[in-house]
Amino acid sequence: MTRTPLRPLARILAARRAGENPDSIERDNLAERHEAERDGARARAEGRLLVLGVVFLCAFTMVGLKMSVTAGTDPVEPRAAASGTQIIATRADITDRNGRILATNLTTNALYAQPPLMIEPELVARKLVTIFPDLNEERLIQQFTGARKFVWIKRRISPEQQQAVFDIGDPGLLFGPREMRLYPNGRVAAHVLGGAGYGREGVSSAEVIGVAGLEKALDDVLRDPGRGDVPLALSLDLTVQAAVERVLAGGMRLMNAKGAAAVLMDINTGEIVSIASLPDFDPNNRPTPLTTGDPGNSPLFNRAVQGVYELGSTYKIFAVAQGIEERIVSRSTMVDIQGPLRWGKFKIRDFRNYGKALSVEDVIVKSSNIGTARIAQKIGAERQQAFLGQLGLLEATPVELIEAGGARPLLPKSWSEISTMTISYGHGISTSPLHLAAAYASLLNGGLKVAPTLLKKDYPMPGPRIISEDTSRQAREMLRQVVTRGTASFGEVPGYRVGGKTGTADKPKPTGGYYEAKVIATFASFFPADDPKYVLVVTLDEPVETSGKEPRRTAGWTAVPVAAEVIRRVAPLLGLAPGVEPEARTGVTLARN
């Protein structure tokens, strides 16, 4: 760029000659130069603005294009980054505490038809009926020849059936892949597992959802894709569960009972090792619920969890333990048991007349209603209610079954003094065998509350203290006496020091009042008595033992032998070796001031 001088000599000389001021020439030139510089700067700034504008335009165009592409295309999974376990995200398996499979998935096919593609609808219908005898030929022909374009034929078919349908060779018959839930052990733990069915259903896939039991209660956990292939481990032990069910079924048949339930629970952790209810069903082929009659008669009914019954004398230990804990009575306090005990228009009687007075220990051993009622009278309604509430007997159990939430205990409308007295020996309050097992566990494990659970626990979580260790020990010793010299003498299993309490309660009529000859017999037990490990509750519905001259219905003759057989079979499986009962301590008395 050539620079014009500010004071060109020619013009200066000319101006001087003309007598003008040469400085004006310089000013003019300076002004010109400034103008030129300004024009240049403006042009450069405009150029920069343009470039910047173009850059922004490009950037926004890119963003806009990317957005429209993202909005306009189908979503794609990021293929490069995905861990291996999520490749087939299926419902998680369920295993027992040792990892044996209780529920798993299997791929099968569903069969559907597209009638417009069909060549010989009548022939297809006839052949299908030979493969699936439960189908109706006329109905199939009607469906295949009507206006329908799509017909489901079977939700699940086996590979053999699929091959047979292939062999029909009609292009109108089509298969859709299906996940199905398989319970390889059949009826074992049927009530816990419940069953699974299909939710939303399409041709190429269907959603497997739990319909009952644990499958429904923990549906979200089992379906969580983040689980990967980690199975859900239950606290159940498959071998023990099978043994309990087998023994219970035999006992139910021998005792002519119409139903039976058993709960075997770890006394310290509340883990349910086995829970059985008979009659049972096959969760692979879940029967339809009864539409008429008492739902309690359906095999789907879980007696151990849903069956709220008056459990009778098994409750007596709660009143006595509370009496000892609150220093109202001691084991040797004599209680007046002269009967009948009158309260208003009610009369409380004992099964037999045990004399005038019994010690508190003998009230439990002989199972005196009057004695227990008198102790409960001293405790009072409010404190009794609070104590039973602490044991979890006044609300639904927190166990992981969908049915558990609906099985609330039946309590008296107003907890009056007579309610207190009847509840002390297990009448006027209805709870499930599972409630009873959890309460016995809390009472006898040293006095720490346990919550029943079906999930395997990796470490024990001690609950709040309910009664002192000493009261718990006394309760254990009294219950041990019930077996050695009381109503549960058939419960003695050599080597396993069983302790427990029998309970026989008349069944209530649906119309009010009680049946004469229908009872619920319960034996709530624990073993070994000196170092308790497990609680077992066995309940028989309407048992009759007919080996004697007259039919015997009391729990001592019905539920106790069955429970003893369960312990005999199951304790070795649980790894408990038979032991010798420690001698009663002599000379030293545990004392505290």
Added chain:
Amino acid sequence: MRSVFYILTACLVMVLAVWAYRQNYETQASLREVRELRSEIGELREHAGVLRAEWAYLNRPERLANLADMNFNRLELLPLRPDHFGHIDQITYPIEPLSPIIVPIEVMSRLREIQ
């Protein structure tokens, strides 16, 4: 100098273009392989699941109990009972092996004596 720079830049651009082209195809090939492997893993997992289910079905307690009953003559399996537990004292000590013969005995002469 400038022209050399231009030529070098052009060469570099070509090399980079070839590299990017190859990289693109390699990525696509890898992704395809991953997809195939993944579907193979899926199939194998499904297959393993079927085998596990079958194993569980064959080992169901009911079947094992029936098998034990059927083969009682050969196996003599009974449900575990409390008296099956043993005590360590009930096990005998192993019989000590015979000590090696160090002093040989003249057997032939004794035989002759007997005859």
